[in-house]
Amino acid sequence: MFEEDDLIMISALQHYVFCPRQCALIHIEQVWAESRLTAEGRIMHEKVHEEGNESRGSVRIARGVPLRSLRLGLVGVADVVEFHRVERKVWQPFPVEYKRGKPKPDHSDSIQLCAQAMCLEEMLDIAVPQGALFYGKTRRRHDVIFDDSLKAEVEKTAQNIRALIASGCTPEPVYAKRCESCSLVATCLPKQIGRHKSVKRYLEGVMKET
Numbered sequence: 253m254f255e256e257d258d259l260i261m262i263s264a265l266q267h268y269v270f271c272p273r274q275c276a277l278i279h280i281e282q283v284w285a286e287s288r289l290t291a292e293g294r295i296m297h298e299k300v301h302e303e304g305n306e307s308r309g310s311v312r313i314a315r316g317v318p319l320r321s322l323r324l325g326l327v328g329v330a331d332v333v334e335f336h337r338v339e340r341k342v343w344q345p346f347p348v349e350y351k352r353g354k355p356k357p358d359h360s361d362s363i364q365l366c367a368q369a370m371c372l373e374e375m376l377d378i379a380v381p382q383g384a385l386f387y388g389k390t391r392r393r394h395d396v397i398f399d400d401s402l403k404a405e406v407e408k409t410a411q412n413i414r415a416l417i418a419s420g421c422t423p424e425p426v427y428a429k430r431c432e433s434c435s436l437v438a439t440c441l442p443k444q445i446g447r448h449k450s451v452k453r454y455l456e457g458v459m460k461e462t
């Protein structure tokens with residue numbers, strides 16, 4: 253079991269799967285840059301959280317739900333947790349995460365959502381077998397099943413992040429298509445630094461060019 257001070261953000265899982273360097277820049281170096289895409293995403297999350305809680309028939313909807321797992325060492329906030337009544341006194345939690353864009357080629361969003369479900373399982377002592385991702389661009393909701401392999405990926409990714417943070421080392425950039433949508437591209441300089449393989453060599457190259 254982890255201590256409160258050792259918890260890492262659930263969002264770090266999504267950052268790590270997207271790009272370990274992005275995860276290190278945000279969670280080790282505390283670098284953050286607002287871009288049009290992140291601003292749109294932030295506003296979308298704020299709007300969802302502001303809507304408050306409500307009941308619709310046999311579904312209760314809670315928004316901005318604090319989450320924590322001491323077993324996994326994770327902490328965060330769920331955009332929405334729906335509670336579906338399955339028996340007179342049994343309410344089945346169903347997390348829903350809102351994303352600004354469209355489904356990504358990797359499954360980083362599913363890992364983040366599954367981590368939320370695993371926090372709910374620990375907090376409420378009930379199985380949470382599925383949830384959904386809602387994408388603002390397509391206006392579509394995609395159900396996600398939290399099977400054993402996805403849960404294993406959550407655990408492995410959390411371990412990798414913990415090792416990355418403990419190392420204190422930010423991986424070197426590797427330029428890829430994902431960089432085009434990364435809000436940290438101006439800080440990361442994947443084309444410039446990646447080509448010179450290290451910051452030291454990049455700076456040496458800059459010095460030579462001047």
Ligand code: SF4
Nearest residue numbers: 271274431434437440
């Ligand atoms: S610009 Fe590319 S290499 Fe750099 S943090 Fe973003 S995704 Fe990773």
